[in-house]
Amino acid sequence: MRTTLVWIGLLLVTVAVQAVLLPFIFTPGTKPDILLIIVVACGLLAGKERAIGIGFFAGLLQDFASGNVFGLNTLSKMATGYTAGLFERKVFKESILLPVLAIVLAALFNNVLMQALLFILGYKVAMISTFSYQVLLSLGYNILFCIPVHRLVYRITFGNNSQF
Template sequence: MKVILWMVIVVASLILQATILPLASFNGVWPDLLLIVVVSSSLLLGKEQGVSLGFLAGLLQDLAGGNIFGVNTLSKLIIGYLFGMAERQVFKEHLLLPVLAMSIATVFNSAITFVILLLLGYKIELAPALVNNVLPLVIYNVIVAIPVHQVIYRVSKIK
C-alpha cells in the first residue's frame, strides 16, 4: 500500500511540475517539485527510500521531458542517497530542515547535472547559468519546500 501511495505522490508531483508550475515561472525557471519530494522523503525515511524515489522521479522526469535521457535519473538518485544518509542526524520536525536541505540539494543537483553535461561534451557558461538558473531555482525550491516537506512528513507517518 505504501509503495502505491509513494508512486501516486511522485506521479502527481510530475504532473504538477509539467503543467501548473511552468505557469508560475520566473525567467523560465520554476520549482523542481520532484527534487523537493525526493529530498524530503530521503531525510524523513532514509537512503533506501531516497534512492528508490530518486530513481523513479528522475526516470519519469526523463521520460516526460525531451532532454538528455538519464541526467535527471542519475542526479535525483544520487541526491536521494546523499540526503537519505543524513536521515538519523536531522531533527525531522524543524522548520529549517527543508530550507537548508533544499538549498544544498538544489546546488548539488545542478552541479551533478552540469558535470554530466560537461562530460557529454556540452559547453556551459557557468557564471550566467548560476545567476540566471541556479540562484532563482534555489529561492523557488526553498519557498515551495516548506509546505511540501510538511505534507511529506505527514505522509511518512502513515503506517
C-alpha cells in the same frame, strides 16, 4: 503496499503539475523542482534506501516529461536522494529549518551534478551558469515549496497520526 501506491500517486501528480501547470505560472527556466524537494525530504525522513528508489522514479518520470538528455535527471535525483539520506539519522526531523537548509544545499548539489554530467557527456557547459539569476530564482521558489512538501512527505512516511 498502500504506502507504495501513495508514493506512486504523489510522483505522477507532481510530474504532471511540474511539466504542465508550472510552465504557465512561472517564467521559463525559473520554476521550482518539486520532485527534487520530494526526493530530498524522503532522504532526510526515510533514509538513503528509500530516497534512491524515489529519486530513480522521480528522475525517470522527469526525463520522460522533459525531453532533456535521457537519464540525466534520473542520475542526479538518485545521487541527491542518496546524499540527503546519509543525514537521516543525524537530523531533527520535525525542524522547520531543516527543509529550507537541505533544499538550498541539495538544489545547488543537483545543479552542479547535472552540469558535470553534461560536461562528461560532451556537451558545452558554462559552469558559471550554476549560479545564474535563473538558478537563484528557482532556488527561491524551491524554498517556498519546501516546507509544505516536507510536511507532506513526513505524513506519508510516518503516518497520519503525526503531530508535525
